[in-house]
Amino acid sequence: MAKSPTVKALFFDMFGTLVDFRSGVARAAEQLLAPRGVGLDWGAFADAWRGEYQAGMEQIRAGREAYVRLDVIHRRNLDRILPRFGLAGLDEATRAELNLAWHRLDAWPDVPPALARLRTRFWLAPLSNGNIALQADLARHNDFRWDAILGADLSRDYKPKPRLYRDAAEAFGLAPHDCMMVACHSSDLASAAALGLKTAHIARPDEHGPGKGERAPNVPVDVAAADLIALADALES
Amino acid sequence: MAKSPTVKALFFDMFGTLVDFRSGVARAAEQLLAPRGVGLDWGAFADAWRGEYQAGMEQIRAGREAYVRLDVIHRRNLDRILPRFGLAGLDEATRAELNLAWHRLDAWPDVPPALARLRTRFWLAPLSNGNIALQADLARHNDFRWDAILGADLSRDYKPKPRLYRDAAEAFGLAPHDCMMVACHSSDLASAAALGLKTAHIARPDEHGPGKGERAPNVPVDVAAADLIALADALES
Numbered sequence: 001m002a003k004s005p006t007v008k009a010l011f012f013d014m015f016g017t018l019v020d021f022r023s024g025v026a027r028a029a030e031q032l033l034a035p036r037g038v039g040l041d042w043g044a045f046a047d048a049w050r051g052e053y054q055a056g057m058e059q060i061r062a063g064r065e066a067y068v069r070l071d072v073i074h075r076r077n078l079d080r081i082l083p084r085f086g087l088a089g090l091d092e093a094t095r096a097e098l099n100l101a102w103h104r105l106d107a108w109p110d111v112p113p114a115l116a117r118l119r120t121r122f123w124l125a126p127l128s129n130g131n132i133a134l135q136a137d138l139a140r141h142n143d144f145r146w147d148a149i150l151g152a153d154l155s156r157d158y159k160p161k162p163r164l165y166r167d168a169a170e171a172f173g174l175a176p177h178d179c180m181m182v183a184c185h186s187s188d189l190a191s192a193a194a195l196g197l198k199t200a201h202i203a204r205p206d207e208h209g210p211g212k213g214e215r216a217p218n219v220p221v222d223v224a225a226a227d228l229i230a231l232a233d234a235l236e237s
Numbered sequence: 238m239a240k241s242p243t244v245k246a247l248f249f250d251m252f253g254t255l256v257d258f259r260s261g262v263a264r265a266a267e268q269l270l271a272p273r274g275v276g277l278d279w280g281a282f283a284d285a286w287r288g289e290y291q292a293g294m295e296q297i298r299a300g301r302e303a304y305v306r307l308d309v310i311h312r313r314n315l316d317r318i319l320p321r322f323g324l325a326g327l328d329e330a331t332r333a334e335l336n337l338a339w340h341r342l343d344a345w346p347d348v349p350p351a352l353a354r355l356r357t358r359f360w361l362a363p364l365s366n367g368n369i370a371l372q373a374d375l376a377r378h379n380d381f382r383w384d385a386i387l388g389a390d391l392s393r394d395y396k397p398k399p400r401l402y403r404d405a406a407e408a409f410g411l412a413p414h415d416c417m418m419v420a421c422h423s424s425d426l427a428s429a430a431a432l433g434l435k436t437a438h439i440a441r442p443d444e445h446g447p448g449k450g451e452r453a454p455n456v457p458v459d460v461a462a463a464d465l466i467a468l469a470d471a472l473e474s
Binding site for chain 1: 306369370377
């Protein structure tokens with residue numbers, strides 16, 4: 001068994017890794033729209049919304065648009081997909097409310113107890129593309145206790161741009177090798193590793209629906225864990 | 238009695254307002270240096286160190302130097318004052334350790350219980366010139382529970398530059414008038430008010446030693462409170 005890497009700070013991807021966005025967005029959409037007589041495949045609605053995610057950020061990563069927060073991108077993407085579901089006429093107030101679904105996502109069940117354990121040994125911070133207000137809402141909703149909120153708003157850019165990982169380490173005054181990126185997406189971990197951070201992959205096989213998520217990393221990582229409890233076990237060993 | 242202002246987020250100055258930096262720095266210096274045979278007026282040493290604070294930030298505010306974190310400025314200022322106290326030869330490790338005194342300051346006694354009350358009603362965040370690592374250490378040391386860490390590292394500049402107050406409101410997706418700056422320094426509150434934030438002054442008459450601190454604001458404020466408990470009372474009324 002390889003020796004566990006020694007690090008001082010853990011940086012977490014949020015959507016998919018810590019919170020179950022697909023179920024949460026699908027449920028919020030159903031709760032808001034079903035009483036208005038809308039019948040949809042709610043999972044497909046969540047998939048369509050998330051499906052616009054990368055393209056929305058790419059404008060900013062590529063420098064074609066000045067930084068705007070993920071809340072703004074989520075809202076644009078909602079406006080883009082509504083016509084596909086016959087909802088082109090949805091009113092402004094409902095759109096605004098629906099956009100807050102991303103602020104109220106539930107954590108996967110392993111996350112809260114694992115974070116409580118990890119907090120006794122490490123700095124803990126989200127390193128997410130979600131903006132500060134969104135992260136603060138998720139933290140209140142799930143009782144996450146962070147040492148800081150890092151990521152897109154701090155760096156005014158989006159993962160996987162190198163700047164976000166570098167800014168995160170520097171915010172804690174740490175060398176990259178003293179930090180570990182924790183994510184369920186191999187692409188995020190590859191970018192973190194390229195900057196010298198340690199990496200931990202969390203399996204989320206149901207991220208995009210049953211059986212539709214990364215069961216294992218497809219890049220080299222320092223730790224590959226079945227869930228966040230398994231990561232805590234590995235880092236304590 | 239005027240009606241209390243209605244706000245959604247409270248932003249806190251840290252040094253002086255929430256933590257007693259003069260006693261903390263003086264004590265840390267004594268604990269570190271007295272065993273080496275150094276005898277000093279420890280309060281005067283703390284005053285001298287803090288006395289370099291504004292000049293160190295002014296280089297960056299004025300655009301004469303790219304942003305560097307307050308930890309770096311504190312260290313430069315320490316190196317600057319040591320010769321005045323006959324300590325030009327102090328070794329590197331002790332200087333580095335002494336610089337961490339700012340990370341381990343104790344809160345004024347009214348602060349922890351007041352923050353716990355305020356947290357049930359408002360977003361709470363430091364809006365300080367202290368960098369993220371420093372704020373995270375102070376939060377762990379004093380069990381502060383923040384929704385985010387705003388301020389210098391987020392804005393890459395120093396108060397009282399307007400950008401810091403504007404960035405803080407925007408981080409929470411709030412209009413300035415939905416935010417309140419809480420500080421024991423009238424200058425900080427004047428700058429926040431100029432951007433449209435509400436303001437609360439906390440009396441810290443002993444900030445710079447007994448009787449050497451602002452007993453009352455010298456600018457118009459929305460609330461003037463004797464301590465943080467009194468602010469919580471005012472905002473709940």
